[in-house]
Amino acid sequence: MLVLLKKNLLAVALCLITTQVIGQENKNFKRFYLKFQPSLHFNAPNDLLNIETLNLLKQDFDIKITNAYSLSNTQIEALEKQSKSNHTLKNTFKIEAFLDDEASKKVLNKLQKLSGLIYAYQANTTPIKPPHDIAPTTSNFENNQGYIETNPGLNVRHAWNNGVNGAGVNIRTVEYGINTNHEDLDHTNAFLAPNTTINSSATVAYTEHGTKVAGAIFADNGIYGVSGLAHGANEYILYPEWTEEYGYNRVLAVSNAIANSSAGDIIIYEMQTTGQNGEYVLAEYSQAIWDLTKAATDAGIVIVAAAGNGGENLDDVFYNSYNARGDSGAIIVGAGSSNTAHNKLSFSTYGSRVNIQAWGQNVYTTGQGSCNIVIGNDFNQTYSSCFNGTSSATALAGGFTAVLQSYNFALTGSYLTSQELRNLIVTTGIPQGSGGNIGPFPNMEAAMLALENTLSVKTENSLVFNMYPNPSKGILNINLKNANNATSLKIHNVLAQQVFSKKLNRKNNTISLKNLSKGLYLVTLENENTITTKKLVIN
DSSP states (O other): OOHHHHHHHHHHHHHHHHHHHHHHOOOOOEEHHHHHOOTSSSSSSGGGGGGGGHHHHHHOOOEEEEEEESSOOOOOHHHHHTTTTTTOOOEEEEEEEEEHHHHHHHHHHTTTOOOTEEEEEOOHHHHHOOOOOOOOOOOOOOOGGGSSSSSSSHHHHHHHHOOSSSSOOOOEEEEEETTTTTTTTTTTTTTEEETTOOOOOHHHHHHHHHHHHHHHHOOOSSSSSSTTTTTSSSEEEEEEEEEEEEEHHHHHHHHHHTOOOOOTTTEEOEEEOGOOOOOOOOGGGHHHHHHHHHHHHHTTTTEEEEEOSOBBBBBGGGGHHHTTTOOOOOOEEEEEOSSSSBOOTTOOOOTTTTTTEEOOOOOEEEEESSSEETTTTOOOGEEEEEEEEHHHHHHHHHHHHHHHHHHHHHHHSOHHHHHHHHHHHHHSSBBSSSSSSOOOBHHHHHHHHHHHHHHHHTTTOOOOOOSSSSSSSEEEEEEESSSSSEEEEEEEEETEEEEEEEEEEEEEEEHHHHHSSSSEEEEEEEEOOOOOEEEEEOO
């Protein structure tokens, strides 16, 4: 009898242990984001445990409550003060726990019923595939970056010919990784965000995605390899969303990028998320990302983001709640054809929220892809001739935006907002061809001319002068037509730094500028009554 009892007790114990193990096996790491009305006051995340529902969830599921973003309260308050719409990141929290699917549904249901709540949702905790190359690939691009040239290209060559290449602009990207040892990036100011390590589980398919993006935007403009559209930008920093330090955490990566950016900086979202039926749409469909984006653009930070590769119509009724949030201020990019038709490609998500398009096919850049060109069997000398998807489109649009921002900075010494750049690119772009709306195709020459016209002010008291030759090889002639007094000449480079000055006391003046390097300059003449500025190119 005693033996039988022991056997029964052992069986029960084994059953309990097995049940516990099975229960643990079914539990996975889960993450939720929730935001309360800004009128509510919380000194710290643990204050939420004063809410009975959350206190019970803590007891039942051992949930952990922390701030949603890496930004400090001071940074959040600063962003709020800069917002014209009083948008705030205040009272946004993150809840994490190990839960099975049934418990996850229960937790989310209780969160969504909290009083004073703006939103609550369950976030992805496993890496979402980046906006990937789209099959079938076409490799007729060869060793030619046609997107640099005139239509069907972006005509960024026009900016380069005028000495504009991204100078004065900081670029950040958010995605998976980058090979900074690539021969076209290793001697540039491209690097991973400080204190981050790309997660060892991220395969080359993930990490090389970022190398291809970096090449299209920031590759060195040297005598070999490819040239990035904005190769003259100050820096290119990648904020990885999948790290050894924090696991997979997209919201943290975006908030870190914003926390380390200032007005005028450009952040490129090379990300997508899932929408209707699991199809890929823009990252800001996730509410915490939309919230961060809105705060950033209100503060003057420029956001350029992929529309996603799901072929989804964002004007569908399914996305009514997303559209009801309003305009985040981001420049959303769809994928178009690489010919003069500029048609929407079949896989591109589209709709009235998508602002502009760029090539979603045939982009030649650095990094490993499905159409590799490998020099000397060296991974660090690998190029792809068929970078595709809204990934390639967003890389090109991001580089274009950086160059246009650089030109505005050269003209004015200030930066355009995300919304201002978006409007400028849309109104000067080449109209879209067929397909659902992905917006016009950017045209650099037209956009630069529109900036010049906007900044040109003609008055009866203008200081009229002739300046030649332009472009100049180091000698500049200036003929003053209506200056009655001594005139001050000042020349600034594209970083708004004064590089030359002189007093002009004669009508005809010949000036040597041989000490100035090739590029774009602004020549300003001023006397006691008027001030006039003109462009000068030295080549």
